[in-house]
Amino acid sequence: MQAIWQGLEEIFNDIEVAFLETKKRYPKEVRCKPGCVDCCYALFDLSLAEAALLYRDFSRKPRGVRREIMRRVEKYEKEWLRKKPTVLNPFVISAIKIRCPLLNDKKRCELYEARPATCRLYGIPVLIAGETFVCGYSGFEPGKSYPTVYFDKVLERLAALSDKIAPDGSKVRVPLPAALRGRFPGVQFLA
Structure with missing residues:
Protein backbone atom coordinates (compact mmCIF):
# COMPACT_ATOMS: atom_id res chain seq x y z
CA MET A 1 0.00 0.00 0.00
CA GLN A 2 3.02 2.29 0.33
CA ALA A 3 2.91 2.98 -3.42
CA ILE A 4 -0.75 4.03 -3.06
CA TRP A 5 0.05 6.45 -0.23
CA GLN A 6 2.94 7.92 -2.24
CA GLY A 7 0.74 8.26 -5.32
CA LEU A 8 -1.93 10.05 -3.31
CA GLU A 9 0.70 12.34 -1.81
CA GLU A 10 1.86 13.27 -5.33
CA ILE A 11 -1.70 14.01 -6.47
CA PHE A 12 -2.43 16.02 -3.33
CA ASN A 13 0.85 17.96 -3.72
CA ASP A 14 -0.09 18.85 -7.32
CA ILE A 15 -3.50 20.03 -6.09
CA GLU A 16 -1.84 22.12 -3.37
CA VAL A 17 0.41 23.77 -5.95
CA ALA A 18 -2.57 24.56 -8.22
CA PHE A 19 -4.54 25.92 -5.27
CA LEU A 20 -1.69 28.11 -4.00
CA GLU A 21 -0.88 29.43 -7.49
CA THR A 22 -4.53 30.35 -8.04
CA LYS A 23 -4.72 31.99 -4.62
CA LYS A 24 -1.54 33.94 -5.33
CA ARG A 25 -2.84 35.20 -8.71
CA TYR A 26 -6.38 35.84 -7.44
CA PRO A 27 -6.14 36.68 -3.72
CA LYS A 28 -9.45 38.58 -3.69
CA GLU A 29 -11.29 35.75 -5.41
CA VAL A 30 -9.98 32.83 -3.31
CA ARG A 31 -11.57 33.51 0.05
CA CYS A 32 -10.75 30.30 1.91
CA LYS A 33 -9.76 30.95 5.51
CA PRO A 34 -9.81 29.15 8.85
CA GLY A 35 -13.35 28.78 10.14
CA CYS A 36 -15.00 28.79 6.70
CA VAL A 37 -16.66 25.40 6.35
CA ASP A 38 -18.78 25.74 3.20
CA CYS A 39 -16.78 22.90 1.63
CA CYS A 40 -17.68 20.71 4.62
CA TYR A 41 -21.33 20.65 3.55
CA ALA A 42 -20.80 19.34 0.01
CA LEU A 43 -21.71 15.76 -0.89
CA PHE A 44 -19.37 13.60 -2.95
CA ASP A 45 -18.05 10.07 -3.11
CA LEU A 46 -14.45 8.89 -3.01
CA SER A 47 -12.10 6.93 -5.19
CA LEU A 48 -11.07 3.59 -3.71
CA ALA A 49 -7.57 4.98 -3.04
CA GLU A 50 -8.93 8.01 -1.16
CA ALA A 51 -11.35 5.81 0.80
CA ALA A 52 -8.50 3.50 1.82
CA LEU A 53 -6.45 6.46 3.07
CA LEU A 54 -9.37 7.89 5.04
CA TYR A 55 -10.06 4.49 6.61
CA ARG A 56 -6.39 4.02 7.50
CA ASP A 57 -6.18 7.42 9.20
CA PHE A 58 -9.61 7.05 10.84
CA SER A 59 -8.51 3.69 12.30
CA ARG A 60 -5.52 5.38 13.91
CA LYS A 61 -7.63 7.93 15.80
CA PRO A 62 -8.33 7.43 19.51
CA ARG A 63 -11.43 5.37 20.25
CA GLY A 64 -13.40 8.34 21.60
CA VAL A 65 -12.77 10.39 18.47
CA ARG A 66 -13.79 7.46 16.24
CA ARG A 67 -16.96 6.98 18.28
CA GLU A 68 -17.88 10.68 17.96
CA ILE A 69 -17.25 10.62 14.20
CA MET A 70 -19.45 7.53 13.83
CA ARG A 71 -22.20 9.27 15.79
CA ARG A 72 -22.03 12.07 13.24
CA VAL A 73 -22.00 9.50 10.39
CA GLU A 74 -25.34 8.16 11.61
CA LYS A 75 -26.75 11.69 11.66
CA TYR A 76 -25.32 12.30 8.16
CA GLU A 77 -26.97 9.14 6.81
CA LYS A 78 -30.37 10.05 8.30
CA GLU A 79 -30.17 13.50 6.78
CA TRP A 80 -29.19 12.01 3.41
CA LEU A 81 -32.23 9.73 3.45
CA ARG A 82 -34.42 12.75 4.20
CA LYS A 83 -32.91 14.90 1.42
CA LYS A 84 -32.09 12.22 -1.19
CA PRO A 85 -33.41 13.34 -4.60
CA THR A 86 -35.27 11.01 -6.94
CA VAL A 87 -32.79 11.77 -9.74
CA LEU A 88 -29.16 11.16 -8.81
CA ASN A 89 -26.49 13.00 -10.77
CA PRO A 90 -23.51 15.11 -9.68
CA PHE A 91 -25.24 18.40 -10.39
CA VAL A 92 -28.37 17.58 -8.37
CA ILE A 93 -26.33 16.10 -5.52
CA SER A 94 -24.01 19.13 -5.39
CA ALA A 95 -26.99 21.32 -4.45
CA ILE A 96 -27.69 19.23 -1.33
CA LYS A 97 -25.93 20.48 1.80
CA ILE A 98 -25.23 18.03 4.61
CA ARG A 99 -22.55 18.50 7.27
CA CYS A 100 -19.56 16.22 6.78
CA PRO A 101 -19.21 13.84 9.74
CA LEU A 102 -15.50 14.65 9.87
CA LEU A 103 -16.23 18.29 10.78
CA ASN A 104 -15.94 18.63 14.53
CA ASP A 105 -17.58 21.23 16.77
CA LYS A 106 -14.46 23.42 16.60
CA LYS A 107 -14.97 23.72 12.81
CA ARG A 108 -11.97 21.53 12.09
CA CYS A 109 -11.68 18.39 9.98
CA LEU A 121 -9.81 21.81 -4.54
CA TYR A 122 -12.85 23.51 -3.10
CA LEU A 127 -14.05 21.81 -14.42
CA ILE A 128 -16.18 18.68 -13.92
CA ALA A 129 -17.72 16.91 -16.92
CA GLY A 130 -17.47 20.07 -18.99
CA GLU A 131 -19.00 22.41 -16.39
CA THR A 132 -17.07 24.83 -14.16
CA PHE A 133 -17.80 24.94 -10.44
CA VAL A 134 -16.56 27.38 -7.81
CA CYS A 135 -17.28 27.94 -4.15
CA GLY A 136 -20.29 30.16 -3.61
CA TYR A 137 -18.26 32.34 -1.27
CA SER A 138 -15.45 32.91 -3.76
CA GLY A 139 -15.09 36.11 -5.72
CA PHE A 140 -14.77 34.42 -9.12
CA GLU A 141 -17.14 36.18 -11.52
CA PRO A 142 -19.33 34.21 -13.93
CA GLY A 143 -18.29 34.56 -17.55
CA LYS A 144 -14.70 35.57 -16.80
CA SER A 145 -11.79 33.29 -17.62
CA TYR A 146 -9.71 31.92 -14.77
CA PRO A 147 -7.17 29.09 -14.39
CA THR A 148 -9.18 25.95 -13.88
CA VAL A 149 -8.32 22.51 -12.53
CA TYR A 150 -9.60 19.74 -14.79
CA PHE A 151 -11.09 17.44 -12.19
CA ASP A 152 -11.57 14.64 -14.74
CA LYS A 153 -7.76 14.42 -14.98
CA VAL A 154 -7.50 14.24 -11.18
CA LEU A 155 -10.11 11.45 -11.23
CA GLU A 156 -8.10 9.57 -13.89
CA ARG A 157 -5.02 9.65 -11.66
CA LEU A 158 -7.05 8.51 -8.64
CA ALA A 159 -8.58 5.72 -10.75
CA ALA A 160 -5.12 4.50 -11.80
CA LEU A 161 -4.11 4.27 -8.13
CA SER A 162 -7.37 2.54 -7.26
CA ASP A 163 -6.70 -0.11 -9.92
CA LYS A 164 -3.52 -0.98 -8.03
CA ILE A 165 -5.59 -1.80 -4.95
CA ALA A 166 -8.14 -4.08 -6.62
CA PRO A 167 -9.09 -5.29 -10.09
CA ASP A 168 -11.46 -2.71 -11.58
CA GLY A 169 -10.74 -0.48 -8.59
CA SER A 170 -11.02 2.51 -10.93
CA LYS A 171 -14.74 1.79 -11.25
CA VAL A 172 -15.30 1.72 -7.48
CA ARG A 173 -16.75 4.86 -5.90
CA VAL A 174 -17.11 4.80 -2.12
CA PRO A 175 -19.54 6.89 -0.07
CA LEU A 176 -17.89 8.58 2.91
CA PRO A 177 -19.81 6.54 5.54
CA ALA A 178 -18.74 3.28 3.87
CA ALA A 179 -15.11 4.45 3.77
CA LEU A 180 -15.12 5.22 7.49
CA ARG A 181 -16.60 1.77 8.20
CA GLY A 182 -13.99 0.10 6.00
CA ARG A 183 -16.66 -1.19 3.59
CA PHE A 184 -15.42 -0.95 0.04
CA PRO A 185 -17.88 -2.21 -2.62
CA GLY A 186 -16.43 -5.10 -4.59
CA VAL A 187 -13.17 -5.16 -2.61
CA GLN A 188 -12.77 -8.06 -0.23
CA PHE A 189 -9.36 -7.66 1.36
CA LEU A 190 -9.81 -4.09 2.66
CA ALA A 191 -13.22 -4.61 4.22
Missing part, protein backbone atom coordinates in the same frame (compact mmCIF):
# COMPACT_ATOMS: atom_id res chain seq x y z
CA GLU A 110 -10.84 15.33 12.06
CA LEU A 111 -8.94 13.81 9.10
CA TYR A 112 -7.58 16.97 7.50
CA GLU A 113 -4.28 15.42 6.39
CA ALA A 114 -6.16 12.59 4.62
CA ARG A 115 -8.91 14.76 3.14
CA PRO A 116 -9.89 13.84 -0.42
CA ALA A 117 -9.14 15.74 -3.63
CA THR A 118 -12.61 17.31 -3.68
CA CYS A 119 -11.98 18.98 -0.32
CA ARG A 120 -8.52 20.14 -1.35
CA GLY A 123 -12.48 27.28 -3.38
CA ILE A 124 -10.86 27.51 -6.83
CA PRO A 125 -12.45 26.97 -10.28
CA VAL A 126 -12.81 23.28 -11.14
Whole structure:
Protein backbone atom coordinates (compact mmCIF):
# COMPACT_ATOMS: atom_id res chain seq x y z
CA MET A 1 0.00 0.00 0.00
CA GLN A 2 3.02 2.29 0.33
CA ALA A 3 2.91 2.98 -3.42
CA ILE A 4 -0.75 4.03 -3.06
CA TRP A 5 0.05 6.45 -0.23
CA GLN A 6 2.94 7.92 -2.24
CA GLY A 7 0.74 8.26 -5.32
CA LEU A 8 -1.93 10.05 -3.31
CA GLU A 9 0.70 12.34 -1.81
CA GLU A 10 1.86 13.27 -5.33
CA ILE A 11 -1.70 14.01 -6.47
CA PHE A 12 -2.43 16.02 -3.33
CA ASN A 13 0.85 17.96 -3.72
CA ASP A 14 -0.09 18.85 -7.32
CA ILE A 15 -3.50 20.03 -6.09
CA GLU A 16 -1.84 22.12 -3.37
CA VAL A 17 0.41 23.77 -5.95
CA ALA A 18 -2.57 24.56 -8.22
CA PHE A 19 -4.54 25.92 -5.27
CA LEU A 20 -1.69 28.11 -4.00
CA GLU A 21 -0.88 29.43 -7.49
CA THR A 22 -4.53 30.35 -8.04
CA LYS A 23 -4.72 31.99 -4.62
CA LYS A 24 -1.54 33.94 -5.33
CA ARG A 25 -2.84 35.20 -8.71
CA TYR A 26 -6.38 35.84 -7.44
CA PRO A 27 -6.14 36.68 -3.72
CA LYS A 28 -9.45 38.58 -3.69
CA GLU A 29 -11.29 35.75 -5.41
CA VAL A 30 -9.98 32.83 -3.31
CA ARG A 31 -11.57 33.51 0.05
CA CYS A 32 -10.75 30.30 1.91
CA LYS A 33 -9.76 30.95 5.51
CA PRO A 34 -9.81 29.15 8.85
CA GLY A 35 -13.35 28.78 10.14
CA CYS A 36 -15.00 28.79 6.70
CA VAL A 37 -16.66 25.40 6.35
CA ASP A 38 -18.78 25.74 3.20
CA CYS A 39 -16.78 22.90 1.63
CA CYS A 40 -17.68 20.71 4.62
CA TYR A 41 -21.33 20.65 3.55
CA ALA A 42 -20.80 19.34 0.01
CA LEU A 43 -21.71 15.76 -0.89
CA PHE A 44 -19.37 13.60 -2.95
CA ASP A 45 -18.05 10.07 -3.11
CA LEU A 46 -14.45 8.89 -3.01
CA SER A 47 -12.10 6.93 -5.19
CA LEU A 48 -11.07 3.59 -3.71
CA ALA A 49 -7.57 4.98 -3.04
CA GLU A 50 -8.93 8.01 -1.16
CA ALA A 51 -11.35 5.81 0.80
CA ALA A 52 -8.50 3.50 1.82
CA LEU A 53 -6.45 6.46 3.07
CA LEU A 54 -9.37 7.89 5.04
CA TYR A 55 -10.06 4.49 6.61
CA ARG A 56 -6.39 4.02 7.50
CA ASP A 57 -6.18 7.42 9.20
CA PHE A 58 -9.61 7.05 10.84
CA SER A 59 -8.51 3.69 12.30
CA ARG A 60 -5.52 5.38 13.91
CA LYS A 61 -7.63 7.93 15.80
CA PRO A 62 -8.33 7.43 19.51
CA ARG A 63 -11.43 5.37 20.25
CA GLY A 64 -13.40 8.34 21.60
CA VAL A 65 -12.77 10.39 18.47
CA ARG A 66 -13.79 7.46 16.24
CA ARG A 67 -16.96 6.98 18.28
CA GLU A 68 -17.88 10.68 17.96
CA ILE A 69 -17.25 10.62 14.20
CA MET A 70 -19.45 7.53 13.83
CA ARG A 71 -22.20 9.27 15.79
CA ARG A 72 -22.03 12.07 13.24
CA VAL A 73 -22.00 9.50 10.39
CA GLU A 74 -25.34 8.16 11.61
CA LYS A 75 -26.75 11.69 11.66
CA TYR A 76 -25.32 12.30 8.16
CA GLU A 77 -26.97 9.14 6.81
CA LYS A 78 -30.37 10.05 8.30
CA GLU A 79 -30.17 13.50 6.78
CA TRP A 80 -29.19 12.01 3.41
CA LEU A 81 -32.23 9.73 3.45
CA ARG A 82 -34.42 12.75 4.20
CA LYS A 83 -32.91 14.90 1.42
CA LYS A 84 -32.09 12.22 -1.19
CA PRO A 85 -33.41 13.34 -4.60
CA THR A 86 -35.27 11.01 -6.94
CA VAL A 87 -32.79 11.77 -9.74
CA LEU A 88 -29.16 11.16 -8.81
CA ASN A 89 -26.49 13.00 -10.77
CA PRO A 90 -23.51 15.11 -9.68
CA PHE A 91 -25.24 18.40 -10.39
CA VAL A 92 -28.37 17.58 -8.37
CA ILE A 93 -26.33 16.10 -5.52
CA SER A 94 -24.01 19.13 -5.39
CA ALA A 95 -26.99 21.32 -4.45
CA ILE A 96 -27.69 19.23 -1.33
CA LYS A 97 -25.93 20.48 1.80
CA ILE A 98 -25.23 18.03 4.61
CA ARG A 99 -22.55 18.50 7.27
CA CYS A 100 -19.56 16.22 6.78
CA PRO A 101 -19.21 13.84 9.74
CA LEU A 102 -15.50 14.65 9.87
CA LEU A 103 -16.23 18.29 10.78
CA ASN A 104 -15.94 18.63 14.53
CA ASP A 105 -17.58 21.23 16.77
CA LYS A 106 -14.46 23.42 16.60
CA LYS A 107 -14.97 23.72 12.81
CA ARG A 108 -11.97 21.53 12.09
CA CYS A 109 -11.68 18.39 9.98
CA GLU A 110 -10.84 15.33 12.06
CA LEU A 111 -8.94 13.81 9.10
CA TYR A 112 -7.58 16.97 7.50
CA GLU A 113 -4.28 15.42 6.39
CA ALA A 114 -6.16 12.59 4.62
CA ARG A 115 -8.91 14.76 3.14
CA PRO A 116 -9.89 13.84 -0.42
CA ALA A 117 -9.14 15.74 -3.63
CA THR A 118 -12.61 17.31 -3.68
CA CYS A 119 -11.98 18.98 -0.32
CA ARG A 120 -8.52 20.14 -1.35
CA LEU A 121 -9.81 21.81 -4.54
CA TYR A 122 -12.85 23.51 -3.10
CA GLY A 123 -12.48 27.28 -3.38
CA ILE A 124 -10.86 27.51 -6.83
CA PRO A 125 -12.45 26.97 -10.28
CA VAL A 126 -12.81 23.28 -11.14
CA LEU A 127 -14.05 21.81 -14.42
CA ILE A 128 -16.18 18.68 -13.92
CA ALA A 129 -17.72 16.91 -16.92
CA GLY A 130 -17.47 20.07 -18.99
CA GLU A 131 -19.00 22.41 -16.39
CA THR A 132 -17.07 24.83 -14.16
CA PHE A 133 -17.80 24.94 -10.44
CA VAL A 134 -16.56 27.38 -7.81
CA CYS A 135 -17.28 27.94 -4.15
CA GLY A 136 -20.29 30.16 -3.61
CA TYR A 137 -18.26 32.34 -1.27
CA SER A 138 -15.45 32.91 -3.76
CA GLY A 139 -15.09 36.11 -5.72
CA PHE A 140 -14.77 34.42 -9.12
CA GLU A 141 -17.14 36.18 -11.52
CA PRO A 142 -19.33 34.21 -13.93
CA GLY A 143 -18.29 34.56 -17.55
CA LYS A 144 -14.70 35.57 -16.80
CA SER A 145 -11.79 33.29 -17.62
CA TYR A 146 -9.71 31.92 -14.77
CA PRO A 147 -7.17 29.09 -14.39
CA THR A 148 -9.18 25.95 -13.88
CA VAL A 149 -8.32 22.51 -12.53
CA TYR A 150 -9.60 19.74 -14.79
CA PHE A 151 -11.09 17.44 -12.19
CA ASP A 152 -11.57 14.64 -14.74
CA LYS A 153 -7.76 14.42 -14.98
CA VAL A 154 -7.50 14.24 -11.18
CA LEU A 155 -10.11 11.45 -11.23
CA GLU A 156 -8.10 9.57 -13.89
CA ARG A 157 -5.02 9.65 -11.66
CA LEU A 158 -7.05 8.51 -8.64
CA ALA A 159 -8.58 5.72 -10.75
CA ALA A 160 -5.12 4.50 -11.80
CA LEU A 161 -4.11 4.27 -8.13
CA SER A 162 -7.37 2.54 -7.26
CA ASP A 163 -6.70 -0.11 -9.92
CA LYS A 164 -3.52 -0.98 -8.03
CA ILE A 165 -5.59 -1.80 -4.95
CA ALA A 166 -8.14 -4.08 -6.62
CA PRO A 167 -9.09 -5.29 -10.09
CA ASP A 168 -11.46 -2.71 -11.58
CA GLY A 169 -10.74 -0.48 -8.59
CA SER A 170 -11.02 2.51 -10.93
CA LYS A 171 -14.74 1.79 -11.25
CA VAL A 172 -15.30 1.72 -7.48
CA ARG A 173 -16.75 4.86 -5.90
CA VAL A 174 -17.11 4.80 -2.12
CA PRO A 175 -19.54 6.89 -0.07
CA LEU A 176 -17.89 8.58 2.91
CA PRO A 177 -19.81 6.54 5.54
CA ALA A 178 -18.74 3.28 3.87
CA ALA A 179 -15.11 4.45 3.77
CA LEU A 180 -15.12 5.22 7.49
CA ARG A 181 -16.60 1.77 8.20
CA GLY A 182 -13.99 0.10 6.00
CA ARG A 183 -16.66 -1.19 3.59
CA PHE A 184 -15.42 -0.95 0.04
CA PRO A 185 -17.88 -2.21 -2.62
CA GLY A 186 -16.43 -5.10 -4.59
CA VAL A 187 -13.17 -5.16 -2.61
CA GLN A 188 -12.77 -8.06 -0.23
CA PHE A 189 -9.36 -7.66 1.36
CA LEU A 190 -9.81 -4.09 2.66
CA ALA A 191 -13.22 -4.61 4.22
